[in-house]
Amino acid sequence: MLRALIYILASIFIITLLRGIIGIITKGVGQLFEEQSPTQASKSPAPGAGGELYKCATCGTFSSPKANLTLQRNGQTLYFCSESCKAKNA
Numbered sequence: 001m002l003r004a005l006i007y008i009l010a011s012i013f014i015i016t017l018l019r020g021i022i023g024i025i026t027k028g029v030g031q032l033f034e035e036q037s038p039t040q041a042s043k044s045p046a047p048g049a050g051g052e053l054y055k056c057a058t059c060g061t062f063s064s065p066k067a068n069l070t071l072q073r074n075g076q077t078l079y080f081c082s083e084s085c086k087a088k089n090a
């Protein structure tokens with residue numbers, strides 16, 4: 001009688017465990033397909049959008065771009081973290 005109960009409990013435990021593992025696998029596969037889909041890849045944020053960071057051309061500090069702290073040189077836009085860094089590179 002007790003052995004049967006243990007067997008049932010063990011079965012329930014194994015089924016629950018398997019369900020969890022299958023859930024993780026399907027979730028992982030879903031995320032993998034989402035990353036590979038071209039529609040997701042083309043959704044890169046526009047330059048200057050909030051949260052994007054640029055490396056300071058003088059000291060290498062990453063900061064959000066500010067309109068007055070950029071410099072055009074050889075067709076490239078240089079970004080600076082502060083006025084002093086901009087002055088050093090000017």
Ligand SMILES: [Zn+2]
Nearest residue numbers: 056059081085
């Ligand atoms: Zn700097």
